[in-house]
Amino acid sequence: xxxxxxxxxxxxxxxxxxxxxxxxxxxxxxxxxxxxxxxxxxxxxxxxxxxxxxxxxxxxxxxxxxxxxxxxxxxxxxxxxxxxxxxxxxxxxxxxxxxxxxxxxxxxxxxxxxxxxxxxxxxxxxxxxxxxxxxxxxxxxxxxxxxxxxxxxxxxxxxxxxxxxxxxxxxxxxxxxxxxxxxxxxxxxxxxxxxxxxxxxxxxxxxxxxxxxxxxxxxxxxxxxxxxxxxxxxxxxxxxxxxxxxxxxxxxxxxxxxxxxxxxxxxxxxxxxxxxxxxxxxxxxxxxxxxxxxxxxxxxxxxxxxxxxxxxxxxxxxxxxxxxxxxxxxxxxxxxxxxxxxxxxxxxxxxxxxxxxxxxxxxxxxxxxxxxxxxxxxxxxxxxxxxxxxxxxxxxxxxxxxxxxxxxxxxxxxxxxxxxxxxxxxxxxxxxxxxxxxxxxxxxxxxxxxxxxxxxxxxxxxxxxxxxxxxx
Amino acid sequence: xxxxxxxxxxxxxxxxxxxxxxxxxxxxxxxxxxxxxxxxxxxxxxxxxxxxxxxxxxxxxxxxxxxxxxxxxxxxxxxxxxxxxxxxxxxxxxxxxxxxxxxxxxxxxxxxxxxxxxxxxxxxxxxxxxxxxxxxxxxxxxxxxxxxxxxxxxxxxxxxxxxxxxxxxxxxxxxxxxxxxxxxxxxxxxxxxxxxxxxxxxxxxxxxx
Amino acid sequence: xxxxxxxxxxxxxxxxxxxxxxxxxxxxxxxxxxxxxxxxxxxxxxxxxxxxxxxxxxxxxxxxxxxxxxxxxxxxxxxxxxxxxxxxxxxxxxxxxxxxxxxxxxxxxxxxxxxxxxxxxxxxxxxxxxxxxxxxxxxxxxxxxxxxxxxxxxxxxxxxxxxxxxxxxxxxxxxxxxxxxxxxxxxxxxxxxxxxxxxxxxx
Numbered sequence: 032x033x034x035x036x037x038x039x040x041x042x043x044x045x046x047x048x049x050x051x052x053x054x055x056x057x058x059x060x061x062x063x064x065x066x067x068x069x070x071x072x073x074x075x076x077x078x079x080x081x082x083x084x085x086x087x088x089x090x091x092x093x094x095x096x097x098x099x100x101x102x103x104x105x106x107x108x109x110x111x112x113x114x115x116x117x118x119x120x121x122x123x124x125x126x127x128x129x130x131x132x133x134x135x136x137x138x139x140x141x142x143x144x145x146x147x148x149x150x151x152x153x154x155x156x157x158x159x160x161x162x163x164x165x166x167x168x169x170x171x172x173x174x175x176x177x178x179x180x181x182x183x184x185x186x187x188x189x190x191x192x193x194x195x196x197x198x199x200x201x202x203x204x205x206x207x208x209x210x211x212x213x214x215x216x217x218x219x220x221x222x223x224x225x226x227x228x229x230x231x232x233x234x235x236x237x238x239x240x241x242x243x244x245x246x247x248x249x250x251x252x253x254x255x256x257x258x259x260x261x262x263x264x265x266x267x268x269x270x271x272x273x274x275x276x277x278x279x280x281x282x283x284x285x286x287x288x289x290x291x292x293x294x295x296x297x298x299x300x301x302x303x304x305x306x307x308x309x310x311x312x313x314x315x316x317x318x319x320x321x322x323x324x325x326x327x328x329x330x331x332x333x334x335x336x337x338x339x340x341x342x343x344x345x346x347x348x349x350x351x352x353x354x355x356x357x358x359x360x361x362x363x364x365x366x367x368x369x370x371x372x373x374x375x376x377x378x379x380x381x382x383x384x385x386x387x388x389x390x391x392x393x394x395x396x397x398x399x400x401x402x403x404x405x406x407x408x409x410x411x412x413x414x415x416x417x418x419x420x421x422x423x424x425x426x427x428x429x430x431x432x433x434x435x436x437x438x439x440x441x442x443x444x445x446x447x448x449x450x451x452x453x454x455x456x457x458x459x460x461x462x463x464x465x466x467x468x469x470x471x472x473x474x475x476x477x478x479x480x481x482x483x484x485x486x487x488x489x490x491x492x493x494x495x496x497x498x499x500x501x502x503x
Numbered sequence: 504x505x506x507x508x509x510x511x512x513x514x515x516x517x518x519x520x521x522x523x524x525x526x527x528x529x530x531x532x533x534x535x536x537x538x539x540x541x542x543x544x545x546x547x548x549x550x551x552x553x554x555x556x557x558x559x560x561x562x563x564x565x566x567x568x569x570x571x572x573x574x575x576x577x578x579x580x581x582x583x584x585x586x587x588x589x590x591x592x593x594x595x596x597x598x599x600x601x602x603x604x605x606x607x608x609x610x611x612x613x614x615x616x617x618x619x620x621x622x623x624x625x626x627x628x629x630x631x632x633x634x635x636x637x638x639x640x641x642x643x644x645x646x647x648x649x650x651x652x653x654x655x656x657x658x659x660x661x662x663x664x665x666x667x668x669x670x671x672x673x674x675x676x677x678x679x680x681x682x683x684x685x686x687x688x689x690x691x692x693x694x695x696x697x698x699x700x701x702x703x704x705x706x707x708x709x710x711x712x
Numbered sequence: 713x714x715x716x717x718x719x720x721x722x723x724x725x726x727x728x729x730x731x732x733x734x735x736x737x738x739x740x741x742x743x744x745x746x747x748x749x750x751x752x753x754x755x756x757x758x759x760x761x762x763x764x765x766x767x768x769x770x771x772x773x774x775x776x777x778x779x780x781x782x783x784x785x786x787x788x789x790x791x792x793x794x795x796x797x798x799x800x801x802x803x804x805x806x807x808x809x810x811x812x813x814x815x816x817x818x819x820x821x822x823x824x825x826x827x828x829x830x831x832x833x834x835x836x837x838x839x840x841x842x843x844x845x846x847x848x849x850x851x852x853x854x855x856x857x858x859x860x861x862x863x864x865x866x867x868x869x870x871x872x873x874x875x876x877x878x879x880x881x882x883x884x885x886x887x888x889x890x891x892x893x894x895x896x897x898x899x900x901x902x903x904x905x906x907x908x909x910x911x912x913x914x915x
Binding site: 143146202274441 | 592594635638647667
């Protein structure tokens with residue numbers, strides 16, 4: 032039986048759709064920080080709700096759809112077997128997209144659980160859990176049915192994504208419903224804070240890092256036509272990664288009302304985390320370098336390789352910001368926002384874009400509609416990211432130092448309002464950066480749509496079973 | 504059996520892989536998170552901490568609805584400049600009745616942990632309806648619908664208080680029964696103002712550093 | 713482009729980078745000449761402009777200017793100079809180290825020259841430090857930085873003879889290093905400010 036790839040096409044299309052819509056929401060809220068009245072009095076467009084919509088759409092719409100698309104594509108090919116329970120996979124598609132659509136609408140209407148990156152209320156938490164478990168069944172079922180003896184490393188990362196995010200989501204969403212759209216967290220105050228950032232940091236760790244590393248480990252060697260540079264390094268890096276990331280959450284709570292030992296432990300583990308993070312980056316860079324002689328000029332590869340550079344930046348900046356003497360300045364400022372977006376745009380979005388530029392022509396059985404547009408996209412994306420990150424670094428460091436500045440009498444020197452007003456030009460520059468990034472994404476959507484136009488997903492058969500490599 | 508040969512087994516057995524991931528990823532939470540959650544000292548209310556009144560609770564739930572935590576924190580750090588600017592630094596016991604916690608992660612606007620009593624009700628009302636009327640350079644959104652909507656339009660205050668009581672908040676039967684009447688004639692504006700005025704009050708009168 | 717790579721080549725480097733790259737592809741300037749004859753001098757510009765600007769106008773972060781004692785400003789400017797030189801040297805040396813992997817030219821002098829050409833726009837753009845308004849500096853220097861990144865992608869394959877694909881890979885790897893170096897500079901800077909080398913703060 033052939034691989035089930037129509038589901039990959041469907042999830043890819045959804046991912047591209049949510050990328051554009053989610054980034055549009057992002058650009059809109061960036062504009063609201065410059066021109067606050069453009070919410071035109073509509074509660075649904077109000078900054079607080081729209082920002083929540085933005086994070087929900089980009090993380091759970093774009094990010095998850097992209098991960099499921101690439102996960103289902105790669106698990107079949109690394110297992111040499113057709114997807115397990117394709118009907119269940121289609122259920123996941125519809126259930127997930129419906130959850131995002133209705134969930135997004137609920138946020139605009141004011142349903143909000145009040146915890147960052149977990150704002151969807153309890154009915155959606157349940158729906159997410161059902162869809163997620165179903166995805167796990169399809170994914171691990173395919174692995175269980177594999178014709179290859181060993182489970183390839185990309186599947187370890189996607190697997191860790193599935194298992195750990197399930198654990199995090201279930202615990203952090205524990206709440207008692209009061210009405211259909213309102214629940215109260217099981218945890219309160221300081222305890223809730225520790226649980227939330229155990230979840231929040233590891234949502235970054237396993238969704239935005241782990242899952243996308245799975246993407247990297249499959250699509251990079253595929254593109255480069257070269258196996259991963261060091262297998263041993265990948266094993267050590269994987270387990271160190273899964274172990275260490277979980278501890279880093281409290282670096283979001285430095286100088287907060289939680290025990291000192293928890294803060295310090297979070298800081299130390301965040302620093303240790305640099306090692307497994309960079310081990311993977313090195314593995315990726317060396318893999319591509321080894322293949323350097325035989326590469327064709329390919330926009331997809333440009334995106335994936337540059338994403339590794341931003342991965343290196345973000346996974347270095349994170350531990351650095353976790354150091355208390357740096358965190359004193361950076362906490363609560365725009366620097367954090369800059370860090371988030373160097374990772375989200377520079378790593379997650381770029382590697383997904385590169386993967387889609389590789390994947391969609393293969394799904395369509397046709398070459399990419401325009402390599403030139405893809406190259407323009409590359410420069411729009413890079414310019415957008417640099418404008419975004421550097422304006423936020425400038426703003427963040429300014430805020431940090433100005434908030435802490437004392438005069439000669441030892442009193443605070445600058446009023447909060449004055450510092451806030453000084454941020455406006457940076458917000459404008461960030462809006463421009465985000466706009467450029469969105470423009471590039473729109474070009475990509477057009478390019479991929481034209482590549483696929485009028486075609487059906489190509490069907491491909493797994494290679495014939497090899498008695499020597501196969502399972503008994 | 505060395506590490507590599509153990510791993511040969513794990514990567515050939517999906518059940519072992521799943522189990523391994525589950526165990527390894529649980530350790531951090533078990534050591535770091537679980538003790539905090541089980542230790543009551545982190546959830547014990549500070550002396551003098553009052554549970555949220557129905558009006559304040561309604562205001563808090565509106566604050567959450569509008570995602571005010573996106574721009575406003577509620578956590579004064581024990582740093583000299585911060586304490587000078589906002590007041591005494593935040594202690595865990597002040598947040599015993601905060602479900603969920605609203606410490607926030609970003610200060611686009613000022614920290615609100617000690618805003619209670621700093622401005623009059625009238626100031627808050629003008630500010631919430633149009634921030635630029637009192638702070639010309641403000642980028643805060645306006646909330647004109649607060650004045651147009653009655654507090655607890657969905658008539659759910661009793662259900663919400665009952666749920667909180669199940670979670671340990673000290674609401675009596677009389678408190679819950681009297682709640683709808685307490686919100687009679689109030690708008691969302693009154694509720695949010697009341698909530699803001701409640702912030703940090705348990706520490707009022709505490710010595711400055 | 714004159715046969716010798718020196719400070720006098722600055723105009724050519726800024727306004728005709730393509731010609732500069734093509735000339736460098738055929739030359740092997742000694743690394744010492746690139747450093748002492750060119751990089752050191754253009755690297756002196758940003759800290760010099762920053763010192764003059766800060767002493768005259770103070771740090772303008774969008775509120776009232778912050779004036780610092782002369783000793784502090786001098787120390788910060790000197791540290792800035794050292795950081796720039798270190799950044800330049802390490803980038804060039806790392807490029808040379810990567811050359812083996814990417815089958816690039818192994819001339820250290822060429823690596824120095826490439827990084828000098830790539831960094832020159834930023835060194836000249838740093839004239840904006842004469843008015844140390846943080847946002848205006850960001851506004852001028854970020855597009856300059858994007859231009860420098862573009863020069864790196866365009867110039868590396870030519871100067872180091874890698875061909876387009878390997879050149880793209882190596883340029884991305886260098887950018888990875890430069891991004892990390894930049895953010896480290898930020899972190900070290902604020903940590904130093906926290907220890908007293910900088911504005912008066914209350915932590």
